[in-house]
Amino acid sequence: MLPRIASEKLAEFCDIFCECGYFDIEQSRRILTAAKKLGFKLRAHVDQLTNSGGAKLAAELGATTADHLEKTDQEGIAALKSANVQPVLLPGSVYALGSTSYPRAREMIDAGLAVVIATDFNPGSSPTVSMPMILSLACTQMKMSPAEAITAATVNAAYSLNRGDKIGSLEPGKRANFSIFDCEDYRELAYWFGFSQVHSVYVQGECVHKDAETL
DSSP states (O other): OHHHHHHTTOOSEEOOEESTTSBOHHHHHHHHHHHHHTTOEEEEEESSSSOOSHHHHHHHTTOSEEEEOTTOOHHHHHHHHHHTOEEEEOHHHHHHTTOOOOOOHHHHHHTTOOOEEOOOOBTTTBOOOOHHHHHHHHHHHSOOOHHHHHHHHTHHHHHHTTOTTTSSSOOTTSOOOEEEESOSSTTHHHHOOSSOOEEEEEETTEEEEEOGGGO
16 A cells, blocks of 8 residues: 555555554564655554564664553663654553553653653544643653643644644744633643633634633
8 A cells, every 4th residue: 555655645654553463573664664665754653562672663764753652661762762763652542441551751751852742542542632631641640740741742742743843832933723721820731630621722823712601
């Protein structure tokens, strides 16, 4: 499928789930190498259930991101840093699967990696679209500060998609896509969970949603 997708310009990235029982290391290397030759940027979901060396593979191939990383050890973290691969951490899947093996976010940040956090929204292992819930898990379970978690969910995430010059922060020249929350302090975004604090949502500077109670 890759040559057809490349010729029709249907995707920017090739992603693969490298894990025991799915795509193993050699299969993943083969697919990602073929994708790279066709001009795709690479992403990889790795080391979620076992430490199979997926983080090292992502570093070896120069992937843009390595996602999950619940089982990645210090050697894997060092490999990601050496190749400047951004970790995308998905604590919602850890929570939903009833696991306690959260990624080593603190070690990754201390190593100088620009960590990203995301929902991993899917019906199989992370049935949530709530970024505030992910912020809460990042702070309570992965020991990130609220500022680190918000940065990971916004500008770091934008750069992981090669869109850091357009979105991810409020700066002149970027798209005015942002939400306003009913909070007095930014740290409340990660403190409260289980209900919406959204006051209003703006896309391209235009208000597209406003909480009914504020109308």
